[in-house]
Amino acid sequence: MKLRLVAAAALLLLPTCAAPYKPGLGELMTFQQLRHDKLWLAGSAGNWALAAYEADELQEGFDDVVGYWPTHPDLPLPPAELVPRLVAAPLREVRAAVEARDTHAFETAFDKLTAGCNSCHQATNHGFNLVRRPQPGWFGNQDFAPPR
Numbered sequence: 001m002k003l004r005l006v007a008a009a010a011l012l013l014l015p016t017c018a019a020p021y022k023p024g025l026g027e028l029m030t031f032q033q034l035r036h037d038k039l040w041l042a043g044s045a046g047n048w049a050l051a052a053y054e055a056d057e058l059q060e061g062f063d064d065v066v067g068y069w070p071t072h073p074d075l076p077l078p079p080a081e082l083v084p085r086l087v088a089a090p091l092r093e094v095r096a097a098v099e100a101r102d103t104h105a106f107e108t109a110f111d112k113l114t115a116g117c118n119s120c121h122q123a124t125n126h127g128f129n130l131v132r133r134p135q136p137g138w139f140g141n142q143d144f145a146p147p148r
């Protein structure tokens with residue numbers, strides 16, 4: 001009887017003992033894609049509050065990339081080195097442009113950020129994931145054409 005109680009208690013506790021959820025890098029990136037897309041749409045529409053929100057979310061997403069995957073077994077270079085090197089500065093520039101409500105500066109900074117995304121994809125052998133200024137249609141900020 002006592003043993004059965006112990007077994008039942010152990011079963012009840014099982015879910016709390018499970019390994020904590022760790023998002024995959026591809027999952028984190030899919031969120032980054034959505035935020036990158038929305039950032040552009042918000043900035044282009046002059047909705048600076050929403051653009052500021054999406055820029056913050058992008059920053060948090062990159063913090064998660066570095067936090068969960070400072071290094072990654074499938075990548076030749078560590079995200080902890082690449083994120084600060086390739087996207088930190090352009091993202092700061094985006095935030096400054098959004099704060100200044102400066103459409104021209106926003107567009108320039110957004111393109112630099114996008115170039116940073118693509119540089120990292122190149123550096124990690126994922127150059128086939130090519131992002132761009134959003135265009136109409138589903139996943140409009142991704143170029144699906146084969147590499148040229």
Ligand code: HEC
Pocket residue numbers: 024025026027029030032033036058075078079082083086087113114116117118120121124126129131142
């Ligand atoms: C640390 C370097 C790095 C940076 C910076 C980076 N990416 Fe990625 N990205 C990757 C890697 C590596 C993958 C493949 C991840 C995997 O599937 O394991 C990826 C995958 C993707 C994918 C494909 C996701 C899918 O599953 O279909 C998209 C879209 C993407 N990134 C968009 C972006 C955007 C937009 C930015 C910039 C705002 C960005 N990435 C910045 C390294 C990076």
